[in-house]
Amino acid sequence: MFGLGYVGSVTAACLAELGHRVIGVDRDQGKIESIRKSHAPFFEPGLEDLISANVAAGRLSATDSAAEAVADADICLLCVGTPSERNGNLGLDQLRRVTEDIRAAFAARTTKKKLIIAVRSTVFPGTCEQVVAPLLEGLEGISIVSNPEFLREGSAVVDFREPTLVVVGGNDPESVAMVAELYEPLGVNACQVSLRTAEMIKYACNAFHAVKISFANEIGALCEPLGIDAAEVMSTLCVDTRLNISTAYLKPGFAFGGSCLPKDLRALAYRANRLDLKLPLLESAMPSNHEHLRRAIDKVQNLTCARIGVIGLAFKENTDDLRESPVITLLEHLIGKGRDVRVYDPHIKLDAIYGTNRSFVLNAIPHIGRLMEASVDDLLGWAEAVVVAQKPSSTLAARIQSSGLPVIDLVGYRASFATA
Ligand SMILES: NC(=O)c1ccc[n+]([C@@H]2O[C@H](COP(=O)([O-])OP(=O)(O)OC[C@H]3O[C@@H](n4cnc5c(N)ncnc54)[C@H](O)[C@@H]3O)[C@@H](O)[C@H]2O)c1
Known part of the structure; x- marks a missing residue:
């Protein structure tokens, strides 16, 4: 275990408790002495007892001594610090140095067995391949795995013993399986992914947690001047485990639209502003959505073919609601640039649409009627490329697939079919 800080000490003690022989390495003599004397190097509930029992x-x-630790090791877990630099970038000095220490120690090994380097420190995607691997180049029998740490200080020992997520990424399945096996006695199956995916998942988790905290705090900040009990609002929000505390809305896809989310976010931002409240997270949802739509428009604009078929016109599948549909903005841009587009939406019959719904689309694209195809076969027969802007049914997806046309999948339907 390289690095006996918060992560390394806890991981070392907990793996020893599972029966492994663990040698901790640090440059800080204080931490080494502390463990040798059966003390935790810092306060963490349960750690002192674990360390003393396993020592x-x-x-x-x-x-x-890196040499002593590496001499007979099967796995080196790297838990060194990766602190922020002044510009916000990640400081990789400790990681480079520890990798160089391991390189020198590995070269001096007498055993010919393989060594797995498992990076537990939080590192930006690509670091294992672009920073760690080049420092170990030329060495036979080393493989690199990413095994990010998810424990929380204050409950780190419990988090290790009862993990909710273990991720192991790498290019060598045997090494990935061997690191995953470390956690098997904890009753958890490690998610085995690629190196970069493992590195990214850690950032996605931390960003998600930060966004959750800021979201709850901003809702709380708005509740206060309105005389509303924010705790009651949030705990009631959490009662919904289908849409709120769930996997719903957590798949990368197309921009949101419709008659509710944009309208209600705008009202929240407006009212907060009148209360002199700054709610940057909530206020940034609409600009974030615009940016996402702009990226989609750029992607479609980059198509070099003449005839572009778009699947979907409503703001999402299984509705004929056109209000604030991002597809309409996409079409406006394409038409504005002189692109030849046609659209198929299984639920839109223009003559059957009334009221604001109808005027919304006609205001934006007065000749929309001439662009609509009555069947998907007509669309696919005409188009040279397809843009999927609404999640298709499995039949529709199969039909798109069998057309053999190039597809721009804006909604991520192919990923969800692959994992279904
Ligand atoms: N602290 C957390 O709650 C937490 C949770 C998940 C992930 N992480 C990530 O885990 C990593 C470690 O975090 P931490 O809080 O344990 O850091 P830390 O600063 O507490 O510990 C890092 C340790 O590495 C040692 N070290 C540095 N260079 C070394 C070398 N060449 N050889 C041996 N030891 C060396 C340092 O002396 C220090 O004791 C970071 O990337 C962090 O982002 C931290």
Whole structure:
């Protein structure tokens, strides 16, 4: 275990408790001495007892010698710090240095067995391949795995023992399986992914947690001047485990639209502003959505073919509601640039649409009627490329697939079919 900080000490003690022989390495003599004397190097509930029990059992020791730790190791877990630099970038000095230490120690090994380097420190996607791997180039029998850490200080020991997520990424399935096996006694199946995916998942998790906290705090900030109990609002929100506390809305796809989300976000931002409240997270949802739509428009504009078929016109599948549909904005841009587009939406019959719904689309694209195809076969027969702007049914998806046309999948339907 390289690095006996918050992550390394807890991981070392917990893996020793599972029966592994663990040697902790650090450059800080204080931490080494502390473990040798059966003390935790810092306060973390349950850690002191774990360290003293496992040092006494001979399963856990500490040293400043990389050579001693690497000599007979199967796996080196890297838990060194990756602090922020002044510009916000990640500081990789400790990671580079520890990799160089391991390189030198590995070269001096007498055993010919393979060594797995498992990076537990939080590192930006690509770091294992672009920073760690080049420093180990030329060495036979080393493989690199990403095994990000998810524990929380204050409940780190419990988090290790009862993990909700274990991720192991790498290019060598045998090494990935071997690191995943470390966690098997904890009753969790590690998610086995690619190196970069493993590195990214850690950032996605931390960003998600930060966004959740800021969301709850901004809702709370708005509740206060309105005399509303924010805790009651949030705990009631959490009662809905289908749409709120669930996997719903957590798949990368197309921009949101419709008659509710944009309208209600605008009202929240307006009212907050009148209360002199700044709610940057909530206020940024609409600009974020516009940016996402702009990226989609750029992607479609980059098509070089003449005839573009668009699947979907309503703001989502299984509705004929056209209000604030991002597809209409997409079409406006394409038409404005002189592109030849036609549209098929299984639920839109223009003559059957009334009221604001109808005027919304006619205001934006007065000749929309001439662009609509009555069947998907007509659309696919005419088009040279297809843009899927609404999640298709499995029959429709199969039909698109069998057309052999190039597809721009804006909604991520192909990924969801692949994982279904
Ligand atoms: N602290 C957390 O709650 C937490 C949770 C998940 C992930 N992480 C990530 O895990 C990593 C470690 O975090 P931490 O809080 O344990 O950091 P830390 O600063 O507490 O510990 C890092 C340790 O690495 C040691 N070190 C540096 N260079 C070394 C070398 N060449 N050889 C041996 N030891 C060396 C340092 O002396 C220090 O003791 C970071 O990337 C962090 O982002 C932290």
